Amino acid sequence: MLQLLKHCAKLVLMAGNEHCPVCRTAEVVCGKWTLLVIRDLAEGRSRFCELERSLNGISPRTLSLRLRALEDEGIVERQTFPEVPPRVEYALTEKGRALVPLIEDMRAYGRQWLGGECVQDESENSPAQTREPAVAAA
Numbered sequence: 001m002l003q004l005l006k007h008c009a010k011l012v013l014m015a016g017n018e019h020c021p022v023c024r025t026a027e028v029v030c031g032k033w034t035l036l037v038i039r040d041l042a043e044g045r046s047r048f049c050e051l052e053r054s055l056n057g058i059s060p061r062t063l064s065l066r067l068r069a070l071e072d073e074g075i076v077e078r079q080t081f082p083e084v085p086p087r088v089e090y091a092l093t094e095k096g097r098a099l100v101p102l103i104e105d106m107r108a109y110g111r112q113w114l115g116g117e118c119v120q121d122e123s124e125n126s127p128a129q130t131r132e133p134a135v136a137a138a
Contacts, residue, residue: 028073033058035103037066038092041076042100045091075099 017023029035033055040046040054052063067090070076075096081087092100110116 028075029099029102031066031069033062033066034070035106037063037070038075038096038099039103041090041092041096042103045079045089047087047089051090070096 029038036055037051040051046054048060048063048067051067052058052060055063067076067078071078073095074093077091077093079089079091081089107118
């Protein structure tokens, strides 16, 4: 996956065509961890700590930056609840949900051509199974 992201970054820099839809999409989704954040949010609403746990190895700063960038692009919606302590949940918007087929195609490609398989959660009560639907309320 890291090699794909490096390749995407090189493509964006080399192509530099702001009018090309492939280049523009690559600019949005090819940041390190970005596709994995979208993949996890496709499962439903998540809190920051749930995303941090599911993205083993991501730093809190990087996760915060990726979520902010996706929010700026209109791909992720942040919902803050007026509670003590404050609760924040993230969900894909309609624009973000439109990227899910891309993730699914990458998963199918990885299975068919790279022999990859997604790691299944060990417990029956994983956060992915208890999340709300993936679309943010309009």
